[in-house]
Amino acid sequence: SLLPTSTMSAELKAQKRQKFEHVFSVIREELLTHFDGEGMPKDASQWYRSNLDYNVPGGKLNRGMSVVDTVEILKGSALTDDEYFKAAVLGWCIELLQAFFLVSDDIMDSSVTRRGQPCWYRNEHVGLIAINDAFMLEGAIYFLLKKHFRSTSYYVDLLELFHETTYQTEIGQLIDLITAPEDHVDLNKFSLEKHRLIVIYKTAYYSFYLPVALAMYMSGIRPTSGDKDGYALARSILIPLGEYFQIQDDYLDFAGTPEQIGKIGTDIIDNKCSWCINTALAYATPEQRAVLDQNYGRKDAEAEKKVKTVFEEVGVRQKYAVYEEDAYKRIMGLIETIPAGGLGQDGEVKLKREVFKSFLDKIYKRQK
């Protein structure tokens, strides 16, 4: 739909989600039909089905559905069934990539729950087999791209985009893991600059640039060399947008109520390299810094409270309000570098401001 999500009724939203979910059931059967066709045992096939069902479709699906939305905006009219299906397959490939990352991240972080259920690796009989299950979720992406896009002119672009985005996310994950190990607190390793790097590599590329770039390829927009490249332009807007999104996420983990964010924030207890701690570190007095050093990342409600008090004292709330206003204006400014009539040759599909505005609208001043 071309309506902004905010003005869409709950019923329409549910319908939209269901339509997208239906495509998952199709590709899941494609994956399992191939698997069974290779002569694999029934118990292995059941296992793979559980892996897919448990880990892929249960999230908010924002990343996946945004591919479909973007293809629709670029086309400027309703998609044919075939166009919808192909865009949705690309969307599910992002959801598979995210599932690959989340299943393995939960193991590395010793997490307990994810999306309201036990983390996959915590299920009986799963354990560290979850590592290979994560691999298979990634492997499924390339099976699907080959099946549905092999004959397109932009097939190799899709492959490279997935390779590069995967590698970028892994690089971000590495920096995060060695900067903020769950079991060893050292705030000297933290900084707003490090935070920025982690956020861009670990989150922004796959969550924001990837869906739009996939939609652009599918819409026939070709990369060009020089300063008119739509992909470079999209990246220059979507990476700051992803950074803003994650800073907001970090802020809400501290300042959002459980009713708002649907969970209890644990970033302080988990030693997360969050925007809040990095902002506090940048402004803390030596006394406040000592409180942070002694209490950050401890599995202890009293310690968490002391950290929150320092956050309030240094004015994290007010600094966030300033950051958000500035980020919004800055990103709007970037979006307005796109010509009002879109970027691209007449007669070809043009990159439009609306693509980016629709992302920004969904994020700005969201409470959850």
Add this chain to the structure above:
Amino acid sequence: SLLPTSTMSAELKAQKRQKFEHVFSVIREELLTHFDGEGMPKDASQWYRSNLDYNVPGGKLNRGMSVVDTVEILKGSALTDDEYFKAAVLGWCIELLQAFFLVSDDIMDSSVTRRGQPCWYRNEHVGLIAINDAFMLEGAIYFLLKKHFRSTSYYVDLLELFHETTYQTEIGQLIDLITAPEDHVDLNKFSLEKHRLIVIYKTAYYSFYLPVALAMYMSGIRPTSGDKDGYALARSILIPLGEYFQIQDDYLDFAGTPEQIGKIGTDIIDNKCSWCINTALAYATPEQRAVLDQNYGRKDAEAEKKVKTVFEEVGVRQKYAVYEEDAYKRIMGLIETIPAGGLGQDGEVKLKREVFKSFLDKIYKRQK
């Protein structure tokens, strides 16, 4: 070199290995130069360097070097420096793929040592970060393929070959993990048929088909539809060859002396779905079966001894001798389906029997 390995002097072998290892030092610097160029912190760069150095070059390098050997055989004369380098890059991509699998397999199997040193995840400060380190080894493959092969006509073939081989290996790993979990013995799940499936998917595709297929693409052999396809032919020989190799590996784990195989076999203690146990199960009397059920997969030298006694009683040694002779003849027969002058059009690079004979020669009656 075109000489069979067996007649090559130790000095020549060492030179050959050194030349191949030198290429690793080049691509490692390429990976790190890109990493540093993205503005990553020094400690992360050091970490990635350690990950690469610790996990990629320390093995036998048979898989990687066989790409170079095969390109040389297909060309029929010495390689130029550029040809050597490109073939070696493809070889190192297999070694990276294997490192990705081994680093993660060791975590899933709770292994202690690998290649004479502690498994990577067992190093202090590494732990489960090794999961993401494994991902980065896989990610490095696509960075290197793009850097060195993007402008070739067979680039997309290389990408698809790595995708498919990776997925096949992951599928084999899944079957292995649920058939023979390290901590739960159930011999009812075992069978020679299951063993075959695990071996083909988990080992044969990436160890035997992958190096030859990569060399074929690099040599300009095009896949064709119909029954003259060189890739299908290569697969039809190399998959049985890989099966033979793994059965031999399983056999030597039981029957080889530590001096021969350079380690002490632990397949029985580790509950491995090995050719030996599956053969014993196929021929055991109910009494022998009871001994196997009670003693297989226990961390206990007495239990291991009882299993070995049953292996001797059912005649695993003699059955292996029969299997090996049959496998050798069968694979030779398959190789001889290739026309003596090679498969392919005159004036083009032809697929030669010698490619496969050189593999078979290295394996037949090896003692380690």
